[in-house]
Amino acid sequence: MAKRKNRAPALRTVFWAVFPFACLVAFWALLRASGLINPGLLPSPGSVLAEFWQRLTQGELLLNIWMSSQRVVLGLILGMLAAIPVSFLIGWYRPLRRFFDPLINFFRALPPIALIPLAIVYLGIGEVAKVAILFYAAFFAAVIVMYEGMMQISPVYVRVARTLGASDFEIFSKVMVPMSVPHMLTALRVALGVAWATLVASELVAAQEGLGAMIQDASSFFDLTTIYLGIICIGALALFMDLILRKISAVAVSWQDKHTG
Template sequence: MNRKRTHGMMTMTKGSKRNLWAHTAFWALFPFACLIAGWALLRASGLINPGLLPSPLSVLVEFWTRLTQGNLLINIVMSTQRVVFGLALGMLVAIPVSFLIGWYRPVRHFVDPLINFFRALPPIALIPLVIVYLGIGEVAKVAILFYAAFFSAVIVMYEGMTQISPVYIRVARTLGATDFEIFSKVMMPMSVPHMLTALRVALGVAWATLVASELVAAQEGLGAMIQDASAFFDLTTIYLGIICIGVLALLMDLLLRKVSEKLVRWQEKGTE
């Protein structure tokens, strides 16, 4: 009887998990289904010239054609590679800079105006200087993405760390902790959520800057594909490139969100 009951409970648990996944998938895809339906209805309504708004089916056909017979996969790989490299380098520099700003007040007073000054500069405005100093190769494209990711990540991390209650630091000092112990055992663990938020923000900014970075004589990449299509007024390909960028950014953000949930859960367990 106990075996049958256990088996029944396991079956119900599996069924509940499947229902939960189905429910989550439905509500995740439903907004996009509404968007596509609205797109198709808008084109069919005649309010917009059909020559200025390709149909969802034509974009899907273009996707399949370029995927199987063209270089869409190469463009996706190249753009993703540039974003990942720029994002990784930006975060690698932004994390220590953020801690320096948050930990040392003189550094904060000196660096904060500079960061806000450069953060306000659009990456596309720096393209001529990037070409002069770095050429037109991959280094130049990654440098623009690094610039965009670095400043967005620094601002988010720094603002997050300033919201950490100083009570924890005072309690640690009362217990005899050194500056290094406070930094490694108090500041670092409590900054993990802010690092992950900064990573997600920087990822979105990097994808938003991708087209600008691929203005630097790119032959491959989604941004280059969009620019080439715009020269021939190929709206179907332009829509395809935009959708690919949005889907890739969404998938990477979902992955980061899952990783963030695990890391934050681990942090909460460790601080209980």
């Protein structure tokens, strides 16, 4: 009985993780079978699955997944490494905040795809240009989330620390940094989503491998089955990575829940 009770929450979790996608696939199949959309414009779930298996067994799909994943992860890591110190600086020093705030809001509004010609001119058509576009997208997404999160930290903590005689460095390292950890993790998740959303744009830079390149090549031949496969793979990878980050976040900020409780 105890094993069954322990198994029930896990089964519910799996059910609610799978059920929405099962409904989506069922709707997709019904929509195609209904005749409301020309079958030539909407591939069946079965044909996409067959395409997935064919490309997987040939090794092509795994190569594309690997190339896209490493570009996203590298752009995300570099973006976060740059965004964390910038966020603390503009969050801690008001003159810097006044100077950089309009610049950050200006550049974050620019779509990364608009920078592709400049990336090609200055960085060429190699991996550096592709990663640079992903870095750009991840950096500005992360800076905004972390900066806004830091602004929401109650000044009561800072005032209490000053009352107890803490120096600026101690306030920064022992109050601001720990209180900013949840915002860093949120920024990481947001930046991950933005990086995956920018992947196809980054792989416009003469990419031969990658899911974005696969989608672009398929679009040249009006291969909708491969386009659907590429879109599904991007979404599935982004979801998988986000789930990992959510687990890490739950562990990393568990001390706050205990403190609040």
